[in-house]
Amino acid sequence: MSGSHEFVIKGYSLTKGMGIGKYIVSETFIVGGFQWAIYFFPDGRDPKDNAAYVSVFVALHSKSTNVRALFDLTLLDLCKKGEHKVHSHFSHSLTIGPYTLINHGSMWGYTRFFKRRHLETSNFLKDDCLKINCTIAVYSSQLNTIQVPESDIGEHFGMLLEDEESFDVTFSVGGERFHAHKLVLAARSTMFETQFFNAMKKDDQEIVVIDMEPKVFKVSH
Numbered sequence: 170m171s172g173s174h175e176f177v178i179k180g181y182s183l184t185k186g187m188g189i190g191k192y193i194v195s196e197t198f199i200v201g202g203f204q205w206a207i208y209f210f211p212d213g214r215d216p217k218d219n220a221a222y223v224s225v226f227v228a229l230h231s232k233s234t235n236v237r238a239l240f241d242l243t244l245l246d247l248c249k250k251g252e253h254k255v256h257s258h259f260s261h262s263l264t265i266g267p268y269t270l271i272n273h274g275s276m277w278g279y280t281r282f283f284k285r286r287h288l289e290t291s292n293f294l295k296d297d298c299l300k301i302n303c304t305i306a307v308y309s310s311q312l313n314t315i316q317v318p319e320s321d322i323g324e325h326f327g328m329l330l331e332d333e334e335s336f337d338v339t340f341s342v343g344g345e346r347f348h349a350h351k352l353v354l355a356a357r358s359t360m361f362e363t364q365f366f367n368a369m370k371k372d373d374q375e376i377v378v379i380d381m382e383p384k385v386f387k388v389s390h
Contacts (some may be wrong), residue, residue: 203233
């Protein structure tokens with residue numbers, strides 16, 4: 170299940186100087202039955218970068234464990250030229266698979282999402298405003314299964330064998346006659362298949378069985 174959320178950051182200039190590791194967080198939103206939120210670090214998340222980059226992450230806000238998902242974080246071009254800044258996990262899904270967020274507060278994103286000095290002279294910042302779009306595709310942890318009904322082919326064969334109207338072959342055993350269906354018997358025995366469809370004449374619809382009692386034949390029938 171997938172979904173998207175747009176995080177609008179107004180007054181970007183006021184966020185500068187908040188400090189490394191300090192963030193602005195979006196309202197929570199729901200995708201795949203889980204709560205999420207987008208975190209924007211205007212001075213970056215990692216002290217080693219010395220506030221040279223802005224950082225963007227998406228975090229799991231539900232009290233859940235081992236949530237598997239793919240993510241896409243996009244800084245939108247506000248000049249409508251379609252030149253968005255995209256950081257996507259989807260393009261690597263075939264090689265590394267979904268990312269697993271272990272528990273509440275687990276994050277996925279980029280410490281070096283965009284160089285701050287480039288951001289401030291780009292089309293992504295307009296009227297002191299930024300827009301970040303987050304797309305999430307959640308993978309179910311449970312495999313979907315289909316309940317397969319038990320086979321009733323034996324019951325159907327039995328109904329065919331008891332059908333007195335549409336039979337096409339008769340067995341004569343010790344003076345008693347038993348009706349049957351060629352296709353059913355041929356499916357159960359290669360001997361019958363050969364006899365019915367290769368050796369037996371079309372008009373010859375009765376088979377005489379010798380050296381067998383009717384009650385024994387009835388059980389095998």
